[in-house]
Amino acid sequence: MQVETASTERLDLVWLSPAALEGLLDGRRSDVEQLGGFALPDDWPNEHDRRFLAYRQRQISKDPGEARWLVRAIVLRDEARPMIGHIGFHGSPGRNSRSDPQAVEVGYTIFEPYRRRGYATEAVRALMGWAEGEGIDRFVASIAPDNVPSLALVGKLGFREVGRHWDDEDGEELEFELP
Ligand SMILES: CC(C)(COP(=O)(O)OP(=O)(O)OC[C@H]1O[C@@H](n2cnc3c(N)ncnc32)[C@H](O)[C@@H]1OP(=O)(O)O)[C@@H](O)C(=O)NCCC(=O)NCCS
Numbered sequence: 292m293q294v295e296t297a298s299t300e301r302l303d304l305v306w307l308s309p310a311a312l313e314g315l316l317d318g319r320r321s322d323v324e325q326l327g328g329f330a331l332p333d334d335w336p337n338e339h340d341r342r343f344l345a346y347r348q349r350q351i352s353k354d355p356g357e358a359r360w361l362v363r364a365i366v367l368r369d370e371a372r373p374m375i376g377h378i379g380f381h382g383s384p385g386r387n388s389r390s391d392p393q394a395v396e397v398g399y400t401i402f403e404p405y406r407r408r409g410y411a412t413e414a415v416r417a418l419m420g421w422a423e424g425e426g427i428d429r430f431v432a433s434i435a436p437d438n439v440p441s442l443a444l445v446g447k448l449g450f451r452e453v454g455r456h457w458d459d460e461d462g463e464e465l466e467f468e469l470p
Contacts (some may be wrong), residue, residue: 394429
């Protein structure tokens with residue numbers, strides 16, 4: 292299976308296939324770089340993101356159909372093609388904190404040196420555009436109440452706060468929907 296790259300003016304959102312996830316977790320960095328056509332940051336995946344990738348890998352082993360919704364590298368489209376962050380949905384439609392059967396939940400990170408240049412805004416819009424092509428028109432996001440940048444981002448995109456929940460890993464989170 293191959294999932295198409297979503298592209299914007301400055302970015303490519305390159306899907307991390309099950310083989311790429313395995314390569315990252317096994318430390319086969321150059322294989323992953325070759326497979327994806329981008330340059331990995333020296334310090335990624337860190338311990339936190341290794342746990343995140345391993346979780347996604349377990350999700351795929353339970354249901355291979357999940358893979359296409361999960362992690363993508365956010366790649367800057369210049370000559371060096373650095374990976375500047377990652378983005379994806381928490382799973383296929385229905386796997387979201389609102390238990391909305393029609394919705395997908397988006398998650399994203401831009402690595403620190405690249406923040407505040409509009410890359411997250413551009414990447415989230417592009418990923419939602421890809422999902423719209425898959426027939427999705429309902430989006431969810433969960434954000435810690437003190438995460439000012441992420442709250443600003445979803446506000447800018449038109450999401451509205453609709454609830455809150457407790458997450459064992461991340462603590463209290465506010466729930467947002469894009470109407
Ligand atoms: C949240 C995050 C992805 C934003 O990435 P980014 O590329 O810097 O975001 P953008 O440049 O697209 O900024 C979008 C809006 O957020 C706001 N914003 C971004 N960083 C901000 C900050 N440090 N303080 C206040 N507002 C901020 C701005 O309003 C900005 O809009 P503007 O450029 O029109 O002013 C990034 O800070 C990050 O990776 N944080 C750590 C991981 C994380 O929290 N992920 C989200 C989990 S829910």
